[in-house]
Amino acid sequence: MVRLGSSKKTIAALLCISTVCVILILNSQLNASPRRRARYETRHTLSVPLTLNLSKNVTILRLPDANNRIHRYKLERIDEAEEDEDYWGDEEEEEKEKKMMNARESGEEKEPFMMAADEEEEDFGDRLNAGQMSNQTVERQPQPHIEPPTKSIGMQLRQQVIQARNITKEKNYLLQVSDPRYSRMIGKVLSKLPNDVRKDMTLNIRMVEARSRMDFLKLPANKQWEVILQVFASNGYEQRFPDVINIGVKKSGTNALGFFFPQHPQIVHSIGNEVHYFDWMYEKGLAYYKSRMGFAKSTQLIFEKTPRYFVTASAPKRILADLPTKPKFILCVRDPISRLISDFRHESELKLRREFKSNRLKYASRTGQFEGERLRQEIIGRFGHVNGSNELVDTSVYVKHYKNWLQYFPPESIMVVDQDKMEKDVYAQMKRLEEFLGLRPFFKPSMFYFDTAKNGICMREGHLPNRNCPAKSTPSVLPKAIIDPQTMAKLKEFYRPFNQEFSQLTGMSFSWAI
Ligand SMILES: Nc1ncnc2c1ncn2[C@@H]1O[C@H](COP(=O)(O)OS(=O)(=O)O)[C@@H](OP(=O)(O)O)[C@H]1O
Numbered sequence: 001m002v003r004l005g006s007s008k009k010t011i012a013a014l015l016c017i018s019t020v021c022v023i024l025i026l027n028s029q030l031n032a033s034p035r036r037r038a039r040y041e042t043r044h045t046l047s048v049p050l051t052l053n054l055s056k057n058v059t060i061l062r063l064p065d066a067n068n069r070i071h072r073y074k075l076e077r078i079d080e081a082e083e084d085e086d087y088w089g090d091e092e093e094e095e096k097e098k099k100m101m102n103a104r105e106s107g108e109e110k111e112p113f114m115m116a117a118d119e120e121e122e123d124f125g126d127r128l129n130a131g132q133m134s135n136q137t138v139e140r141q142p143q144p145h146i147e148p149p150t151k152s153i154g155m156q157l158r159q160q161v162i163q164a165r166n167i168t169k170e171k172n173y174l175l176q177v178s179d180p181r182y183s184r185m186i187g188k189v190l191s192k193l194p195n196d197v198r199k200d201m202t203l204n205i206r207m208v209e210a211r212s213r214m215d216f217l218k219l220p221a222n223k224q225w226e227v228i229l230q231v232f233a234s235n236g237y238e239q240r241f242p243d244v245i246n247i248g249v250k251k252s253g254t255n256a257l258g259f260f261f262p263q264h265p266q267i268v269h270s271i272g273n274e275v276h277y278f279d280w281m282y283e284k285g286l287a288y289y290k291s292r293m294g295f296a297k298s299t300q301l302i303f304e305k306t307p308r309y310f311v312t313a314s315a316p317k318r319i320l321a322d323l324p325t326k327p328k329f330i331l332c333v334r335d336p337i338s339r340l341i342s343d344f345r346h347e348s349e350l351k352l353r354r355e356f357k358s359n360r361l362k363y364a365s366r367t368g369q370f371e372g373e374r375l376r377q378e379i380i381g382r383f384g385h386v387n388g389s390n391e392l393v394d395t396s397v398y399v400k401h402y403k404n405w406l407q408y409f410p411p412e413s414i415m416v417v418d419q420d421k422m423e424k425d426v427y428a429q430m431k432r433l434e435e436f437l438g439l440r441p442f443f444k445p446s447m448f449y450f451d452t453a454k455n456g457i458c459m460r461e462g463h464l465p466n467r468n469c470p471a472k473s474t475p476s477v478l479p480k481a482i483i484d485p486q487t488m489a490k491l492k493e494f495y496r497p498f499n500q501e502f503s504q505l506t507g508m509s510f511s512w513a514i
Pocket residue numbers: 086249250251252253254255256307342346419422423455456457458469470473474
């Protein structure tokens with residue numbers, strides 16, 4: 001008996017040791033692949049801290065416990081989208097990207113740092129990044145499909161926050177922090193160079209390359225930034241805190257506005273699509289925030305867009321307390337029920353994409369009714385009432401969040417843009433924005449047209465060659481949820497008083513607020 005007991009213990013101990021070994025081996029092997037770093041999460045508690053770097057989205061581990069019982073752990077990869085979660089690009093754009101990557105590999109590429117007139121600016125930036133990434137791993141390997149880099153959020157954020165604490169305020173954040181995101185940002189900045197800076201930038205980059213005998217993109221990010229900052233500064237450009245922030249609401253046309261409005265020569269977009277400082281990145285400090293702003297002349301205004309600010313209760317308080325400037329705000333709104341349906345689709349597709357990256361079509365068979373039923377289950381509570389605390393539902397209660405903002409900022413500083421009106425007449429809304437911010441007149445009605453292929457409004461005279469339409473924020477693999485009449489009636493009833501109060505407070509009429 002005693003022998004049997006001790007041998008059981010020995011087996012259990014051996015199993016535990018082998019488990020730890022398996023995990024350590026997995027870790028060491030996977031760490032060899034820096035491009036595929038991702039965080040994994042399991043609903044169970046593992047006694048061994050686990051950081052796996054795997055290419056799979058879902059991994060099953062079978063591990064014994066101390067009593068020799070085998071447990072099945074389902075590990076799901078978490079891709080934390082810090083910034084560009086909303087830009088997925090559509091298939092057409094992916095196709096273009098592939099073509100350009102091939103051109104780069106076959107040496108057809110024209111100028112290494114200059115945008116060719118017939119290239120799409122956004123893609124050019126991504127291509128630079130892609131080139132840079134491939135340089136780090138395998139020399140000049142063709143990259144058939146460029147996926148947005150995955151981020152191991154926990155570790156990276158902690159490291160960045162620690163680094164941010166040591167930042168000297170006098171020196172630019174970009175020069176002090178080795179943040180992997182900055183390599184990506186360099187591509188974005190180089191792809192959108194103002195014309196007066198472009199020549200100078202190329203010259204400087206060529207000089208650096210000649211001096212260091214190295215491809216500029218192979219230099220450490222802070223060295224690249226040194227050159228970029230210096231060229232911008234010598235041409236009279238600087239990064240300042242934003243003058244105007246598009247605070248939301250999610251799924252209300254913020255991407256389209258963020259595409260059209262910065263075409264005005266006096267508006268400079270922040271670097272990248274969404275900054276997410278006052279919601280997700282707050283711990284990184286103001287120096288970080290400033291480093292994400294665009295390069296502007298004194299006659300230009302800096303624009304930032306993060307739709308989540310509107311529903312982040314602490315955001316207005318933080319903005320008021322922290323920013324030395326007094327920014328103005330743009331608030332896009334949309335029929336709350338359409339917004340909710342759109343948000344549901346967006347979130348569902350985001351979830352599917354995380355789980356099944358390349359298998360979009362698998363979901364084409366889902367019907368609108370099916371999605372409608374899924375949505376109903378999510379937003380209607382046990383007793384048949386609309387669940388106001390559900391995030392999808394709550395985001396559309398505009399008046400609640402608007403009142404929070406009014407505690408810190410006067411209504412005159414927030415311009416409300418109705419998506420309904422944007423769709424009918426973008427020009428009129430751009431004019432309103434020009435007046436709101438005191439800009440010189442730039443927009444003309446003839447600049448905008450409806451693109452039937454893209455099924456959206458585009459801009460004829462945009463300053464981006466071949467890129468006249470805003471990027472799709474949802475690929476639309478799933479059909480829009482069709483809500484059954486009973487649920488629709490409940491939603492209308494639920495939103496009616498909130499919509500009316502919002503209309504009263506803003507002094508605006510909305511077709512959905514009657
Ligand atoms: N080209 C163009 N012109 C005008 N309006 C457009 C355009 N493209 C999109 N849309 C509208 O924007 C909705 C998506 O809103 P957002 O861009 O705010 O989405 S996101 O929060 O950034 O994900 C989107 O909602 P859905 O159609 O439900 O996806 C549209 O109502």
